[in-house]
Amino acid sequence: MSKQLAPPDARGEPPSTVDEVFALLRAQGGxxxxxxxxxxxxxxxxxxxxxxxxLATAVQKRSPDVHLSTIYRNLEELQKLGVVTHTHLGxxxxxxxxxxxxxxxxxxxxxxxxxxxxxxxFRDLARKAKRELGFTVDPHHVAIFGRCSDCLAS
Amino acid sequence: MSKQLAPPDARGEPPSTVDEVFALLRAQGGxxxxxxxxxxxxxxxxxxxxxxxxLATAVQKRSPDVHLSTIYRNLEELQKLGVVTHTHLGxxxxxxxxxxxxxxxxxxxxxxxxxxxxxxxFRDLARKAKRELGFTVDPHHVAIFGRCSDCLAS
DNA sequence: TCCTTGTTGCGAAGACTGTGCAACTAGGTA
DNA sequence: TACCTAGTTGCACAGTCTTCGCAACAAGGA
Numbered sequence: 001m002s003k004q005l006a007p008p009d010a011r012g013e014p015p016s017t018v019d020e021v022f023a024l025l026r027a028q029g030g031x032x033x034x035x036x037x038x039x040x041x042x043x044x045x046x047x048x049x050x051x052x053x054x055l056a057t058a059v060q061k062r063s064p065d066v067h068l069s070t071i072y073r074n075l076e077e078l079q080k081l082g083v084v085t086h087t088h089l090g091x092x093x094x095x096x097x098x099x100x101x102x103x104x105x106x107x108x109x110x111x112x113x114x115x116x117x118x119x120x121x122f123r124d125l126a127r128k129a130k131r132e133l134g135f136t137v138d139p140h141h142v143a144i145f146g147r148c149s150d151c152l153a154s
Numbered sequence: 155m156s157k158q159l160a161p162p163d164a165r166g167e168p169p170s171t172v173d174e175v176f177a178l179l180r181a182q183g184g185x186x187x188x189x190x191x192x193x194x195x196x197x198x199x200x201x202x203x204x205x206x207x208x209l210a211t212a213v214q215k216r217s218p219d220v221h222l223s224t225i226y227r228n229l230e231e232l233q234k235l236g237v238v239t240h241t242h243l244g245x246x247x248x249x250x251x252x253x254x255x256x257x258x259x260x261x262x263x264x265x266x267x268x269x270x271x272x273x274x275x276f277r278d279l280a281r282k283a284k285r286e287l288g289f290t291v292d293p294h295h296v297a298i299f300g301r302c303s304d305c306l307a308s
Numbered sequence: 309t310c311c312t313t314g315t316t317g318c319g320a321a322g323a324c325t326g327t328g329c330a331a332c333t334a335g336g337t338a
Numbered sequence: 339t340a341c342c343t344a345g346t347t348g349c350a351c352a353g354t355c356t357t358c359g360c361a362a363c364a365a366g367g368a
Binding site: 183184185187189190219220221223224227228 | 347
Binding site for chain 4: 052068069093094
């Protein structure tokens with residue numbers, strides 16, 4: 001399946017169970033496979049941001065033969081569905097999470113520490129960017145860099 | 155050379171010519187080599203964000219034997235000096251620019267369009283990040299993702 | 309049960325970045 | 339100026355992360 005989809009926002013509430021995702025998947029011509037079910041279960045069970053590699057390891061605990069490339073392909077499908085998003089945290093691999101769990105990050109460019117940020121912090125920026133530049137901010141996709149308090153002190 | 159340096163801010167005005175960078179370099183035990191001079195010339199001549207690959211191509215126009223790995227190593231040294239910074243633009247390779255040329259920008263994650271942003275837009279975010287998370291946002295090392303007006307319309 | 313077509317495992321390739329090493333050279337010293 | 343030391347370079351290769359081609363497999367409708 002590779003049909004173009006409406007943006008996730010246009011479909012109201014995000015699915016909150018694996019079966020709801022599968023319903024969405026089938027509605028788009030996709031299929032409910034064991035590897036997808038396990039991948040989704042893991043994503044629903046965690047709040048953490050996981051790399052493709054970490055997801056593969058977790059999936060393989062329940063079903064050893066699932067290949068890393070299958071993880072990548074499933075993640076791509078789930079992103080097209082709007083169920084999953086990815087985040088670039090600077091150096092290192094991309095991390096994935098349920099779209100419903102997404103949030104912004106600050107990363108210390110000295111020690112690498114990650115700090116999660118509420119969307120509220122971006123409200124003023126988003127409003128001004130929209131008004132002055134016509135730009136709609138998505139603060140979740142790429143982390144913001146700077147210095148944490150510890151590194152600044154040293 | 156690989157000495158630890160004070161943060162760039164502690165050294166006052168950033169160098170504004172290649173020779174000033176070289177003075178800084180020598181003060182840290184580094185050497186003024188042709189490949190570094192050319193690399194710096196190119197960085198001083200452009201406002202754009204260039205990838206290591208693009209920089210290598212540009213350097214090689216003036217001195218064909220400079221190797222890509224030399225570019226990477228020189229960029230790393232110049233970053234340690236605080237002369238150069240890099241920015242993660244999400245997908246694709248890291249881009250480099252003079253620290254003095256760095257500016258915040260918005261990037262459309264659909265069409266890739268870059269919109270430069272005044273630091274002023276980030277003031278509120280920076281203040282809240284500092285107060286609530288102890289995090290000092292680097293206003294010159296920020297790429298915010300989202301959608302430009304054109305892509306949002308389509 | 310059969311058929312169609314979406315999915316998968318596997319291997320390999322690709323993009324980007326870093327590293328080990330021997331040869332070279334910048335720049336200080338005698 | 340000649341010499342020496344240690345920083346730098348070219349090159350090849352390795353490593354990490356991600357994507358792709360292809361034949362075999364299987365989900366789910368007919």
